[in-house]
Amino acid sequence: MKNNVVFIFSLIIVLFFVLLGILNAELLDNVSNTLHASIIDNFGWIYHLAIFVFFIFCIYLAFGRYGNLKLGEDHEKPQYSYFGWFSMLFAAGMGIGLVFWGVAEPLSHYLHPPAHIAEASGDAAAFAMRYSFFHWGLQPWAVYIIMSLSLAYFSYRRKMPPVISSCFYPILGKRIYQTPGHIINTLAVLATIFGVATSLGLGAMQIGAGLNFLYGLTNSIEIIILIIAVVTVFFLFSSLIGVTKGIQTLSKLNMLLAFILLLFMLMIGPTAYIINVFISSLGEYVSGLLEMGLQTYPFQGYDWTKSWTMFYWAWWISWSPFVGLFVARISRGRTIKEFILGTLLVPSLLTFFWFSVFGGTALHLELEQGVNIAHIAVNDVSTVLFYMFASFPLGNVLSIVAVVLLFIFIITSADSATFVLGMMTSNGNLNPPANKKIIWGLTQSSLAAVLLVSGGLVALQQMAIAAALPFTLIMFLMCHTLLRALRDEIK
């Protein structure tokens, strides 16, 4: 029992939410709506400021005097090649979301920007691209870096168990093995399982929408549950065969497919236009980093900031225990500088290019060719990608590739999550027991399926976001403890 406190308590709480979702989805919806709205209304600015501080902190660590310290023993070499490492980083951190939002987000901002920008205008398009970069770029990765760097440092350099509570030893001492530590770890498990179950459900819905678009297959609950079941079998299998064989292989395959899709779209799409979108948005993004980092539009359209920017910040923070642990797991042997710059720059640049290719192409269709695609993005986020492909030669092939990509992205996300949940609930065992991985895998899939049926999936997403508030505080403390430990070491 003592070794399984986090496991048992997390499981009980998750089961409570499953039951609540089945028995009274409306209550779950009301509670989560109220909680989510009041947190974003009153504490949204904390997220905004926190993300900015985390970003600055990462820059300081990368270029400061701790940059050459290794996440591991001084003689250790990185476990994974750059390609393997970047592939896994990208797949775990952004993957599925990019397929989902790569087209939809720029189009949504273009059609509904904040009040001070004219809707559906050139300015709105430039704003849309800049803010899509902002929401998916350096700042989210800075959040992940805080979590993963702390975990990797305390685990590999300080030889502590790779669980989040270990990062608090400088403050809590031996209490990390008692109730305070258990609370932190349980919160991390809950944020992870709620977040991944939501993504699993939403991802399965998009695959369903794709299949419906391609083959006219009814986009019914039964089909989506079937998709979840198939995904579950795959990710459990991948999870059980380990990180190197399972997740790494799938991530590399994913990267390859994503790269092919990206390149193909770049070639058949408006290439020069896409490149122009990329460089001009990148320029605007870089020059506006400070302004966007602190701008919440209190006078011009705060509602827009709340529903987009602050939602994203909370979402990334709630995902950070999962992505952080996973990224820490795959980053052993890298120096702090290499880790921060690699994690910050490479996935961000890839993301920017992805948005430029897919979002830029969609904006080209809308602005230059008069295809009314933005309204589709606003009305049905999950199908807009397929509508866009339909405007190009071999559109069906592209859609099939996108569905496969989505399918593998879901598998890699769920696979990494199962692995991380297993680790978190077995006191940081780097090779968590198979039974725990199976239990968590089945739990997250059934949670997604049950809440999809009862209509509580969005409520669950909002609960995950609510967990971001305590996690923001936890992350600030992590910055403090990490800095303290690094200072101690240099001394």
Added chain:
Amino acid sequence: MLFPLTLTLDFKQIVEGAIFLKKLNIQKFDFMHVVSSGLINTDTFQDVLQNAVEIIKQKTGYDASARMVEGHAASMIVYTAKDHDYNLIFIPAQNKSIMTRTFLGSTASDVIRMTDTPTLIYKNYSDKTTYWQTVVYATDFKVAATRAVPYIEFLGQVASKLVILHVGTRAADPGSENKRIDYIKEKFKDLKRDLEPYWREIFTFTGLGSPAGEIRSGMEKFNADLLVMGRGNKTILKKLIGSTAERVANSLETSVLLIP
């Protein structure tokens, strides 16, 4: 020794403070009063000060003198102490409300922040003029703290119980923490051995966390009369938020001897 005073200070307290200083083998001290620049009627102040010094000399038998200078009080105290090579600045602390301390600061705080001369902030002297029983020596075992050791040795003549107090921060992992604890034990042992010839009783005390807070609780625990601590170089952060020495000197109700 430099004894800055304000003419609003209770005269009885000044005399008691001066008598107390005899216990510390102070041979000579100079009273000093700082008036604001441009004050026209300085002669009156000079007369009042001179009379006070004469009375003190009669009552205590001290070799004392008085000087009056113009300018910012804390700066003038610091410059005078430095220019004339005083061994000690003796500041009888006045009780100020927390609001006054927070927003206006106090001359004592300003002197602590600026001076390079050992400074004794003397508190509660009306109650405890007769003796000091327990002295707490707060040390982080660094150079600044070591500079206080000769003073600690000397204080063994006027007090009986010494508490060596160390406040540290927990190391980043259990292995390093154990090493840190062993290091502290070793340092305590060495320090105790060095100071044993001067003191009747020596105790040790360790704390974790905020140095100011832990020093306060250590002082309360041992019902100490005096805190002695070294003051190291100031980082930019400490210049902004104030050093531990300043915070402790402001918040403790007992006397504090700071060795820069």
